[in-house]
Amino acid sequence: MPDTTASDNRTAITPHPLAERVLTPEAVGFLVDLHDRFDGRRRELLAARAELQARFDAGERPDFLAETAAIRSGDWQVPEAPKALADRRVEITGPVERKMMINALNSGAKVFMADLEDANSPTWDNVVTGQVNLQDAVRRTIEITGGEKEYRLNPDIATLLVRPRGWHLPERHFLVDGEPVSASLFDFGLHVFHNGRESLSRGEGPFFYLPKLEGHLEARLWNDVMFAAEDALGLDRGSIRATVLIETITAAFEMDEILYELRDHITGLNAGRWDYIFSVAKRFNQDPAFVLPDRSQVTMTTPFMRAYTELLVKTCHARGAHAIGGMSAFIPNSRKPDVTEAALAKVTDDKKREAGDGFDGTWVAHPGMVATAMAEFDAVLGTAPNQLDRQRPEVEVTAADLLTVDAPDGSITNAGLHTNLSVGIRYLASWLSGTGAAGIDDLMEDAATAEISRAQVWQWIHHHRRLEDGTPVTAELVRSQLDGLIDGLISAGGPMGDPDLLAKARGVFEQVALAERFETFLTLPAYQLLP
Known part of the structure; x- marks a missing residue:
């Protein structure tokens, strides 16, 4: 309260x-x-x-x-x-x-x-x-x-x-x-x-x-x-x-x-x-x-x-x-x-x-x-x-027509996984620090992009998808990539390099991307962490 x-x-x-x-x-x-x-x-x-x-x-x-x-x-x-x-x-x-x-x-x-x-x-x-x-x-x-x-x-x-x-x-x-x-x-x-x-x-x-x-x-x-x-x-x-x-x-x-x-x-x-x-x-x-x-x-x-x-x-x-x-x-x-x-x-x-x-x-x-x-x-x-x-x-x-989700020649790549993790973590860190419109990689991102990012990670894990090189997308792979991503952000310094802020962002992202059941909106658990 x-x-x-x-x-x-x-x-x-x-x-x-x-x-x-x-x-x-x-x-x-x-x-x-x-x-x-x-x-x-x-x-x-x-x-x-x-x-x-x-x-x-x-x-x-x-x-x-x-x-x-x-x-x-x-x-x-x-x-x-x-x-x-x-x-x-x-x-x-x-x-x-x-x-x-x-x-x-x-x-x-x-x-x-x-x-x-x-x-x-x-x-x-x-x-x-x-x-x-x-x-x-x-x-x-x-x-x-x-x-x-x-x-x-x-x-x-x-x-x-x-x-x-x-x-x-x-x-x-x-x-x-x-x-x-x-x-x-x-x-x-x-x-x-x-x-x-x-x-x-x-x-x-x-x-x-x-x-x-x-x-x-x-x-x-x-x-x-x-x-x-x-x-x-x-x-x-x-x-x-x-x-x-x-x-x-x-x-x-x-x-x-x-x-x-x-x-x-x-x-x-x-x-x-x-x-x-x-x-x-x-x-x-x-x-x-x-x-x-x-x-x-x-x-x-x-x-x-x-x-x-x-x-x-x-x-x-x-x-x-x-x-x-x-x-x-x-x-x-x-x-x-x-x-x-x-x-x-x-x-x-x-x-x-x-x-x-x-x-x-x-x-x-x-x-x-x-x-x-x-x-x-x-x-x-x-x-x-x-x-x-x-x-x-x-x-x-x-x-x-509305329900046939077919992306011709679509694939899941390591670059795509990295983008979802990177954008998801950086956007959540921005949101938790009070900024909801964040410039990331020359794009103005809002909560919708973070939602897509975590939703795809959840899908790929739960439906046992593999990257183009054959690597299974698993929770362990995601956590390993998050370790490297966050270490890099901390080393780079700046407002997005705060360890406590990144830990909170990671906690929310893992909560909605690695949960057994699909969370409806990431902004609901994230809202509880706002000052």
Whole structure:
């Protein structure tokens, strides 16, 4: 239990110097009301996830739902996007850290997704100061002054969207009746409470990205939460708008249904590629047919990935919703011009394919990649804000297409194993030290990459896979390679060379990669180790 201060007879809140700006009595009351009304349903949906996992472990597989066939065949549309979200051709993402937010808002991207989820290590300080930064960003007062370099907003900035944490995560620093509140309700609630009306007055929101949904019933819960927030705050119904990340295999079978359940608030769907790959490995962890090769070999042109994104574009455009493409995590490196040149070429190819497939926009992780991505979408869109009028009747995707995890010529290599261990350990060390967006090997990594890394290691061990040279992938091999990796990081020194930090990172990684049963999310045990 954290050191808490009781704010009334029901809540206990960890103190913070900026609490008076964020956790006002009125805001606390609003959060408690959301908790009382919706936490029971949230817990039921999490229990349903676990029940479905048990059925998958026994061999059941998802399919398009018979009970919602009328929704899929029905003639309905989502509402038109607000003017501020009509053009989303390039979106940049990043954590709610002050300097990174200013740079992202100034980047030239059309949209900035301020991330309280996978790119943010949820220390209490990060969570509280992130909400302060959101307040300042909405009011355009966010700045950094007094140092060698000052940071202020340009006159023309990206439209702000906020990604709260997923339904599965708790916020242990805010207790109601002794229980942690939902991190989703906490992040969403504070942003809409403090910034909803101000955003609307500026014609810019409140806009959200919703992560980790497993199906339409979870979307229905979000829709009801948004209605409750609008009613409580005196906002017109439908004022809050949301984009849903399709980053789980089960959600891929329910895209029409998710749009339908959120039809009062939805603007589009996003292809969350890294978490999607992780979801496939997690949901079907017992099935050898779903063992993935080196993650570098699982690209957006791999058949099961292409099927998912083609279906997403077709579904969105049939309903008048935006289809937003996946992340390019490359970081320009002025000290390595050859690396940067290769990265730019890959981003160009990726974004050219997405724009050509009909996506209305795409994601990048660094301001230095905005212009490259923008050029490819400009070439297809011209002066049009999107491609909503482009239908894809030729696309036919079956359940088998989504579930046939086939990477032609895929292999498991020692280099792939080393990458998973190296990225997993270094990212966890960064996350545990309070930084959730970490530059590793010229890529901007977040929690999704660590999840893929540990999931593949788990798969390879439990399904008795061998490296290309015939070496079996075993727990002993993994521990031996971790020994050498961590010794090298300690010898190199620097912030990632702290022995205690690396020991904690290794403990979490081994817990989720070497366990007998597959852990649902590595951020759950890791969260217990945050200060």
